[in-house]
Amino acid sequence: MTNLSEYLPYAFALIIAIPFLVLLRQFVFTYIRLKEQEIKLLTVKSNSGNKTQSYERMTLFMDRIKPSNLIQRFDKELAVHEFIFLTEKSINEEFDYNSSQQLFITKNSWENIVDAKNAIIDLLHKTYEAMNTNITLDEFKTIFIMNYMEGEDYIAKTIDDLRREILIIA
Structure with a gap:
């Protein structure tokens, strides 16, 4: 039988090492948990930033399709039907460019934006149809x-709705 005193230094080292290893393990797990929380928080902030940016972009789009802003676009030398064509094309292109914003905007607000866009285009056509063909662009x-x-x-109603929603989100 071997002498137990030979193993005493190893036992002493093991008794000292076990609490150290337990504390090290606890530290590592706590560090990992805090990093996961940090990543989640950054993800939430990123999504909030995306939502804010989406509301800003769609508010800008709504402002750009106001008739008072639309009439300032394009050359004054255009025929009325050319102005309508270019204006409708411009509205649809900008809308298509911003269509991905619907991911971050409520369904109701997105429907209001689509309805407002379509109403402006309809108003362009209805105004033209009700006019004499010899009318000037002005x-x-x-x-x-x-x-x-x-x-x-x-349009103002839709912008107000967007503003109310962004205040709720922010």
């Missing part, structure tokens, strides 16, 4: 704005 623009002002201001 006269068309004036009547277009007057027709918009006579109806419901759905």
Whole structure:
């Protein structure tokens, strides 16, 4: 039988090492848990930033399709039908460019944005259809704005809804 005193230094080292290893393990697991929380927090902040940016971009889009802003686009030398074509094309291109923003905007707000866009395009066409074919572009623009002002201001309503929602999110 071997002498137990030979193993005493090993036993002493083991008794000292076990609490150290337990504390090291606890530290590593706590560190990993904190890093996971940090990643989750950064993800939430990133999503919040995406939502804020989406609301900003769609508010800008709504502002750009206001008739008062639309009539300032393009050359004044255009025929009325050319102005309508270019304006509708511009609205649809900008809308298509921003269509990915619907991922971060509520369904109701997105539907309001789509409805407002379609209403502006419809108003362009209805104004043109109700006009005399010999009308100038300036006269068309004036009547277009007057027709918009006579109806419901759905663009301002949609922008207000977007503002309310972003305040809730932020």
